[in-house]
Amino acid sequence: MSTSSCVLAAKLTNENGQRAVGVAYTDSATRHLGVLEFVDNDQFTNMEGLLVQLCPKECLVVANDNSPDAAKLRQVLQRSSVLITERKKAEFACKDIVQDLNRLLRLEEKSSAAQMSEVDLKHAMSSLSALIKYLE
Numbered sequence: 001m002s003t004s005s006c007v008l009a010a011k012l013t014n015e016n017g018q019r020a021v022g023v024a025y026t027d028s029a030t031r032h033l034g035v036l037e038f039v040d041n042d043q044f045t046n047m048e049g050l051l052v053q054l055c056p057k058e059c060l061v062v063a064n065d066n067s068p069d070a071a072k073l074r075q076v077l078q079r080s081s082v083l084i085t086e087r088k089k090a091e092f093a094c095k096d097i098v099q100d101l102n103r104l105l106r107l108e109e110k111s112s113a114a115q116m117s118e119v120d121l122k123h124a125m126s127s128l129s130a131l132i133k134y135l136e
Contacts, residue, residue, distance in 0.1 A: 005029040009060035009127040009134070010047070011092050012069050019069060021047055022123025024131045025054055033104075035124035042069075044076045051080040058083040060130050062092055091133045094125040100132050 008025035019042065024035045040046045059077050061070070063086035077084050101113030113119060 006054050006056040007058045007060070007131065007135070008054065008056045009087075009092075009131040010073065011062060011123050011127045011130075012065070012067070012073060013123055014069075020123060022121065022125070022127045023047075023050065024124055024128035025056065026131060026135065033128070035118050035121055035128050037121045037124045042072065044073055047073065048076050048080065051076070051082060056082055058085055060085050060087050060127075060134055062089050063087060064089075085134070087130050087134060091130040092126040094122065094129045097125045097129045097132075100129070104132070 005028045006025055007028075008023055011022045013020045013022070018039045020037060021040050021044075022035075022037045024033070026033050036050075038046050059082045061073065061077075061084060074084060098113045098119065101116075101119075105113060119125060
């Protein structure tokens, strides 16, 4: 069993015929938040590589996603001994993510999370939104 304090959230989408994965992760030991988006293949080898690097103990996924891609992602997570936690699809909505980031990062009025380039990663921001709601 891993002693990692890393928790991540992953959201799968298909864009332009490509499998896209939006990921957000946090490490409570280092107080680090991270987001990334990448295109993956049908075996989710990029995701598996990320799991090896981060060694998360838990991964949040969209509940009731019965797509073949979701099933393959779950297999990759299980092979990596990552606890799978299902969350409602509504929790992956990034409606209030800028306000949440401003609060968490303690940004002043003159600066805003909206100015960060990472906010343009809409699938990663969806995952971050679910992660923040889960950890609150």
